[in-house]
Amino acid sequence: MAFSLSPSSKHTFAHSLREKGLRPTKQRACVYGVILDKRDHPTADDIFDRVKKHLPGTSFATVYNCLETLVGCGLVRQVNMDRSPTRYCPNLTPHAHFKCTQTGQIFDVQIDQDTLSKMHALIPKGFLAENIDLCFSGKGDSSTN
Amino acid sequence: MAFSLSPSSKHTFAHSLREKGLRPTKQRACVYGVILDKRDHPTADDIFDRVKKHLPGTSFATVYNCLETLVGCGLVRQVNMDRSPTRYCPNLTPHAHFKCTQTGQIFDVQIDQDTLSKMHALIPKGFLAENIDLCFSGKGDSSTN
């Protein structure tokens, strides 16, 4: 059966898509659902595997198409570190990412308003930043393994 | 003729490599030289083109090998934004990158110690960050085009 989003997620989802004149299809809902369901910053491949459990006929191209759409609607953020496959994150609050070099896991790191302001203040006059990306990498918390 | 590094760059170069038991070859010097020479955050492909002007026989594999070596020695930093090709930067001071979405140019943005500390302070207890990457993207300074 298709992924069932919570009522509030379903509303956000449908609303964000319709605002851009796009359709809330079951594939898009499912991709969004699996990203919300397990917030481990999955890759497109991970998402493909998970989506297939709910909608077995789904193609890889569709997963990529859906991801592009969801990112375009601002429902999901892309996380790029090094040259590794892009990962996807449904956390829309200002946050950074920490990648454990041992396990490969990616953790969310909240950014407080004060630090965020300081970061913004780095940008020289005449530049307009639409996007900020802050990534850490190193040894992660071993207790979380 | 092989690229001629300034005396001080040549010293840093040879010293950093020898510290790791690696040889300061002319290809490595040339790759390092072109990165120092034009600090526009070139891609491997850009570097390949520039290196060939000095050492025409150089292969693409060698450029990648040299870049890996230079990064491993800490002489050069990799800059990854989105999924675009990796770019290389010889600026070893703490700095962020701003990518102009219109021209694709990448600019260095200095990070003051205070902001750097605040950023470090975001990292949760138990995590040890070996690397920090801060990237902005948006509209760059049109006067620099």
Place this chain on the structure above:
DNA sequence: GTTAAAAATGGAATTATTCTAATTACTGAT
């Protein structure tokens, strides 16, 4: 100069992602 290790080379392989052309699913008039 000989020998052994390191580096460079050319080309093949890998792989995440994008593209293309064909099919299917919606939408919204009629």
Place this chain on the structure above:
DNA sequence: ATCAGTAATTAGAATAATTCCATTTTTAAC
């Protein structure tokens, strides 16, 4: 409900940055 037009999905081919591999060349040590 039917039809037409558009949007979305699909399977597979194509792309492109990077890595790998086998071979040759260079270098360093003896």
